[in-house]
Amino acid sequence: MSELELKAEKLDGADALASKRDEFVLDDVVYLDGNSLGALPVSVPGRVEDVVRRQWGELRIRSWTEGGWWTAPERIGDRIAPLVGAAPGQVVVGDSTSVNVFKALVGAVRLARSADTGRDEIVVDATTFPTDGYIAGSAARMTGCTLRPVPPSEVPAALGDRTAAVLLNHVDYRTGRLHDLPSLTAAVHAAGARVVWDLCHSAGALPVGLDEHGVDLAVGCTYKYLNGGPGSPAFLYVREDLQDRFDSPLPGWNSHAEPFGMREEYEPAAGAVRGRVGTPDILSMLALEAALEVWDGVCVDTVRAKSLALTDFFLECVEAYVPGDRVECVTPRAHAERGSQVALRCPDAGEVMRRLIARGVVGDFRHPDVLRFGFTPLYVGFADVERAARVLAEELAAEAARGGPGPDPYGGAGSRAR
Amino acid sequence: MSELELKAEKLDGADALASKRDEFVLDDVVYLDGNSLGALPVSVPGRVEDVVRRQWGELRIRSWTEGGWWTAPERIGDRIAPLVGAAPGQVVVGDSTSVNVFKALVGAVRLARSADTGRDEIVVDATTFPTDGYIAGSAARMTGCTLRPVPPSEVPAALGDRTAAVLLNHVDYRTGRLHDLPSLTAAVHAAGARVVWDLCHSAGALPVGLDEHGVDLAVGCTYKYLNGGPGSPAFLYVREDLQDRFDSPLPGWNSHAEPFGMREEYEPAAGAVRGRVGTPDILSMLALEAALEVWDGVCVDTVRAKSLALTDFFLECVEAYVPGDRVECVTPRAHAERGSQVALRCPDAGEVMRRLIARGVVGDFRHPDVLRFGFTPLYVGFADVERAARVLAEELAAEAARGGPGPDPYGGAGSRAR
Structure with a gap:
């Protein structure tokens, strides 16, 4: 057993969250794509069967009241709230992330204008996952604003009297960079504008502190680190003191x-x-709702500590195993700037990811040259991490021995979904 | 056996759709609320279990490509298309009806303005299900239009040079009145405007003929006569020749x-x-998608013929059994003006419906005084109809004998959902 394998064993032995893995349906695959689609929690299939066969099939229309269907959006919102640092009554579940970005951003512009009608600019993260940019463009067009894409680090300098609202990603979907939510929120507020945070890549992976940092509005998806299932509904946070002025489009x-x-x-x-x-x-x-039961008794701070240990260990293994010039890490080394994923830039990244998947290490490929590995602390262990780095190194070595990328044996386009 | 019971037996014996009932999970309840939530098709539970346990649980992210998840919205749209008279490639499934009304109506205004920038009025059915009116108000506000509520019969006279778009319901959710889609569509077009039809209460109940009548855009829900399950995604139709100009908000x-x-x-x-x-x-x-399999081999014209026979027979039974002054039918008698429901105005309608439900006849109550009975031809039979009318008459007679409405023994608020 190698030194790093021994270290993995030791880290797994000390992992306070290790038993959580049993609450998921997993096999011998190293699943590092939970930042795209979280694994299936064991509690879900039985619940869904009850919803279909009994609640729909037998109670039918009565379930809207007796089965709690009608109040599900706010009830499940309250279940998510503590995971993003929100007191009850501020989170509601429903619709896609894109639709919620539209609600939140138009709502933010209207809030800003209720205090100052001259504000006519929306600032959007220039490195955003595309849908936020597209929707921000529509929100700008429909509210008579101009849209200004700005890299997050330059946002404070870009703010001014004309800024109505700012849409930012908490964690960059491609690089895994964690942006500084407290200071950026404070900067937006100092400029008299409103901020909308997209938590898709942070909710369930690290502490967000929406209430603590005075965030105005936020949206997030539930099928990544919250394991809600493919296309499960997104959530919208509207801070309590803004709710009576929130004017939804x-x-x-x-x-x-x-x-x-x-x-x-x-x-x-x-x-x-x-x-x-x-x-x-x-x-x-x-x-x-059933998937969220895995969070019972779990503290997000514990999740964050393990997440950082996992990504630290992955970087250590990659450095030890992978020849120095084959990959470039685009995820920040500083803990304060890192989400729960590691992104490696690599020539032929699409092809490399296909080979990894064929060997049971599932990450995903992001155009044009990024290998993306997501680490879900509830079910990824340190031995998984060591294996992933080792298989990556082996595949890169094999490719080098072939003198470059070989033919594509799988013909697919890699995994799909945000 | 009474004369009407004998007639029901004869009608059931001649019913070409009678065997379809076996494709649904039903019990001894007379379920006349399929216009709110369709019954569970037998094919659904097994399919959902496969989606959860195998596609999500085992294949995970691979299902986005290998499992056909990514193309589901357009594939399922094409399955719905023939039911509303649309050729393939014009219907897409996703989001709620309300969100689709927003897309369609803003898209319609933009289409109208691309030909004539001076159009600044949205006409909306004054008797609409409320959400359409609320969303139309937002669409008007965000496109700089004024909103003008007009009863459908008065729409032709209200159209003019300023009309950009018209939002109409094919069947009125409360009265069950069927509006004249061909002539209203023609009138909107003659005025140079675009029309959006809401098919929530007609899709799967009667022929719509979207292509034949040159409808511009349409939306509809899938959990009523299409039996897709609680809150199943809605659909959006964009006529083929308008698609390259459709400008979604x-x-x-x-x-x-x-x-x-x-x-x-x-x-x-x-x-x-x-x-x-x-x-x-x-x-x-x-x-x-699984629910739509019940439509294999079913012709919508056959469904329509049975629907009219069911509602005709219900009206006949109500007239025979119910004392003349206790209920007033607000659904038109003319076939050309009737959807697939019968609405009866009745004092204490909420209380009466609770008593009917307690006796196994499930319809719903619509504020303030309407008993609403929906007739889904795929699983409602003529004996059901006779029983529903008989139980209604018995409960009204019992109430009259008590000298008016008694105490509410159930304490509920009736069924909930559109």
Whole structure:
């Protein structure tokens, strides 16, 4: 057994979260793609079967009240809230991340303008996952703002009297860089603007502290580190003291103060419920609710500590195993700047990832040249990490021995999904 | 056996769709609430279990390509298309009805303005299900239009040079009135405007003829007559020749020409895919796909013929059994003006419906005084209809004998959901 294998064994032996792995359906694959689609929690299949066969099949329409379907968006929001540092009553689940970005960003512009009508600029993270940029473009167009893409580090200098709202990613989807939420939030507020944080790559991976840092609005997805299942509904956070002024561009009947009153006039509900739109997708939503049970008794600080230990150890193994010039780490080394993934730039990254997947090490490829490895502390162990780095080194060595990339034996396009 | 019971037996014996009932999970309840939540098709539970345990649990991220997850919105759209009279490539599934109303209506305004920039009015059905009106209000506000609520019968006279778009319901959710889609569509077009039809209460219940009648855009839900399950995703129809000009207000990454290119610039995809937004909710969506299998070999004209026979027979039974002054039918008698439900105005409708439900006749109550009975031809039979009318008459007679409404023995608020 090598020195690093021994170290992995020791780290696994001391891992306070090790037993959590049994709460997931896993096989002998090293699954480092939980930042794209989290693994299946053991509690989900039985719950979904109950929702389908009994709640829908037998109780049918009665489940809207008796089965708790109607209140699921806010109930599940309250289950997510502590994971992102929010007190109850501020998070609501439903719709996709993209749709929630639209609600939050238009809402943020309207909040900013309620205090200062002259604000007409939306600043967006220039390195953002594309959908946020596209939706921000639409939000700008529909609110009469201009859109200004700015790298996160340059945001403070870009803020001014015209800034209405700023849309930022907590963790960069490609590099894994963690942005400084407290200081950027404070800078946006100092400029008199409102901030929307996209937590897709941080919720469930590290402490967010929405309430503590006075974030205005936030959105996030639930199918990565929250393991809600493919396309499970996203969440929207609206800070409590802003809720009565939150003016949604999607005022569907589910956000009405009296949704079954069938009123012609729209009167928004109080609270986070104001962020709801149409009828919630119950199957996906209640699967998420079951998935969230794995968080019982788990402290996000413990998750963060293990996440950093995992990525530290991965970087150590990569340095030890992989020839120096074959990959370049684009994820920051500083803990304060690192999310829960490691991104390695590598020629032929698409081909390399296909070979890794064929050998049971599942990460993903991000255009044009990034190998992305996500580390989900609830079910990834240190032996997994050592194996992943070792297989990566072996495949890179084999490729070098062949004199470059060989033919593509799989013909696929790599994994798909954010 | 009474004369009407004999007639029911005869009608059931001649029912070409009678065997379809076996494809649903039903019990001895008379389920007349399929216009709110369709019954569970037998094919769904096994499919959902496969999606959860194998596709998510075992294949995980690979299912996005190998499991057909990525293309589900357009594939399932093509399965719905023939049910609403659309050729392939024009329907995409995803998001809620409310969100799709927003996409369609803003898209319609933009289409109208691309030909005539002076159009600044949105006409909306004054009797609409509320969410359409609320969303239309937001669409108007965000496109600089005024919103004008008009009863459908008065729409032709209300159209003019300023009309940009018209949002209409094919079937009124409360009264069950079927509006004249061909003539109203023609009138909107004659005025140079674009029309959006909401098919929530007609898709799967009667022929719609979207292509035949030149409808511009349409939306509809899938959890009523299409039996997709609670909150199953809605659909959006964009007529083929308008697709390259369809300018969505929700341009999420799923609608990009190259979604995995991760481009900073938005370039919309060709085809119905342009109506997609974010990551699709796979569990709810694939449950819907399984549910749609009950339509194999079913002709919508046959469904319509049975639907009219069911509602005719219900009206006949109600007239025979119920004392004349206790209920007032607000659903039109003319076949050309009737959807697939019967709405009866009745004092104490909420209380009466609770009593019916307690006796195994499930319809729903719509504020303030409507008993609503939906007739799903795939699983409702004529004996069900006779029993529903008989139980209704018995409960109204019992109430009259008590001298009016008694105490509420159930304490609930009736069924909830559109």
